[in-house]
Amino acid sequence: MFEEYRAAVQCLLFLSPEPLTTSELSRLSGLDADVVEYTIQQLRNIYSRESLGLDIVLLDGGWQMCTRPEHADYIEKVFPVRRRPLSHAALETLSIIAYKQPVTRLQIEAIRGVKVEGVLQTLLDRGLIAEQGRKNAPGKPVLYITTNEFLRQFNLQSLDDLPPLEEFKQPDKECLP
Numbered sequence: 001m002f003e004e005y006r007a008a009v010q011c012l013l014f015l016s017p018e019p020l021t022t023s024e025l026s027r028l029s030g031l032d033a034d035v036v037e038y039t040i041q042q043l044r045n046i047y048s049r050e051s052l053g054l055d056i057v058l059l060d061g062g063w064q065m066c067t068r069p070e071h072a073d074y075i076e077k078v079f080p081v082r083r084r085p086l087s088h089a090a091l092e093t094l095s096i097i098a099y100k101q102p103v104t105r106l107q108i109e110a111i112r113g114v115k116v117e118g119v120l121q122t123l124l125d126r127g128l129i130a131e132q133g134r135k136n137a138p139g140k141p142v143l144y145i146t147t148n149e150f151l152r153q154f155n156l157q158s159l160d161d162l163p164p165l166e167e168f169k170q171p172d173k174e175c176l177p
Contacts, residue, residue, distance in 0.1 A: 002042070005031055009039045010065070019062025019148060058157050060148050069155075086122075093119045094128060098150070099165060102132050102143035120144065128153065 008029040012020060022040075026033045040063055044056050053071045056063055067075055086094065093116050096108050108116050123129040127149040134140040146159070156162065 002039070005029075005035060005039045006043060009036060010043065013056060013063060013065040016064070019059045019064040021062045025063065060151050060158055064152075066152075086126075087119075089114075089116075090119050090122055094123055094146070094150070097123075097129055097144050098146050098159065098162060101145040101159075102135075104135055104137075104141040104143060106141060108144075 008031065009025060012025055012028050020028070022033050022036050025031070025036045025040075029036065031039070040056055046052070047055050053067055053074070054065060055068050056065050089112075092112060093108055096111050097103055100107065100111075105116060105120060108120075120129070124131075127147055129144050129150065130147050132143045132145040135143050150156075151158065
């Protein structure tokens with residue numbers, strides 16, 4: 001019977017472009033949630049024990065089948081990486097959005113001290129951020145948030161995995177020699 005459960009969960013995860021929660025997997029497969037969780041853990045154990053190229057990871061509250069990072073060289077032979085790395089400005093803007101979301105363009109510009117329209121477009125084009133409605137303020141500015149693609153690319157399960165902001169604060173000038 002486990003083989004049937006395993007096949008059902010594997011198929012659903014393989015076909016889904018987005019993470020699926022345990023309750024979604026339960027609904028789609030007709031299995032109880034605890035059976036889904038057990039099946040996922042057994043699959044993960046099999047993938048790990050057999051040193052397979054796949055894994056099932058928890059991403060933003062949902063499960064997703066993905067390739068193991070150590071096999072990236074093989075993946076790039078089929079799907080060559082075409083993207084250039086993010087610029088310093090894009091990484092800085094993305095960091096602000098990740099920690100302050102939802103946030104408006106004007107709030108980001110106030111923190112960075114420069115215009116960010118082009119950078120925001122780049123991040124939107126890459127699917128790292130998305131618009132999450134509008135702020136209830138004059139002009140109804142767009143609110144920006146990070147996406148599941150952001151979590152995937154930075155290997156985070158959720159925003160809770162971001163390091164605390166205190167780690168990035170610079171020491172007081174009085175403390176410097």
